Amino acid sequence: MSTAHPNHLFISSDDVEGTAVYDFQDNKIGQVDHLMINKITGHVHYAVLSFGGFLSFAHNHYPIPWQKLKFDTSLDGFRVDIGEAQLRDAPEFSDDSWSNRTWERNVHTHYEIPPYWLS
Amino acid sequence: MSTAHPNHLFISSDDVEGTAVYDFQDNKIGQVDHLMINKITGHVHYAVLSFGGFLSFAHNHYPIPWQKLKFDTSLDGFRVDIGEAQLRDAPEFSDDSWSNRTWERNVHTHYEIPPYWLS
Secondary structure (H helix, E strand, C coil), X not given: CHHHXXXXXXXXXXXXXXXXXXXXXXXXXXXXEEEEEECCCCEEEEEEEXXXXXXXXXXXXXXXXXXXXXXXXXXXXXXXXCCHHHHHCCCCCCHHHHHCHHHHHHHHHHCCCCCHHHC | CHHHCCCCCEEEHHHHCCCEEECCCCCEEEEEEEEEEECCCCEEEEEEEECCCCCCCCCCEEEEEHHHCEEECCCCEXXXXXXXXXXXXXXXXXXXXXXXXXXXXXXXXXXXXXXXXXX
């Protein structure tokens, strides 16, 4: 697994998918379901988390900006500095959100990440 | 599937993985096994193709620069303008290649893609 090589610059997509996600109190809150990639640039802009069986969320999938995902070798998983309340309060999401710049702006504002299209 | 939405800006990683790859003569030559992502920037720089059962290659996996992968809706798969000979002649690859800038440079030269770290 690439995640077993913390010194490597690269990580494999199949090592990211299915990997556990922990909150800042070391609680396992879910896992990475998949990544959303800009077709043209190849940039991963969102990790889509799933919480099935962990928390009683209204939705199955919650997209967060890629930058919120930090790999923690001691946990052998990702840690996100996002609380349950912040996830619950995230902008409403649907499949159409992927072509909705307003939704993207709201998500980045919500998670306090500068919009990638302005950088 | 995101690949069913050609008008979308984004594609899902799990729609890329396992998707068939065709050459420029519409021959199915393999599939996308996984993607290699820069951990810090979130940029997908390589798609790793597998050819098991399609061609008798010496190796199981062949990384190509992401830019070589073009989704073709008529094929419902990716098309690469790479011939069998070019794949066979690609720079030798191992797990250590992912932290080897010389290997990266050689791969980009081989496939005639400008190195991403110079752009």
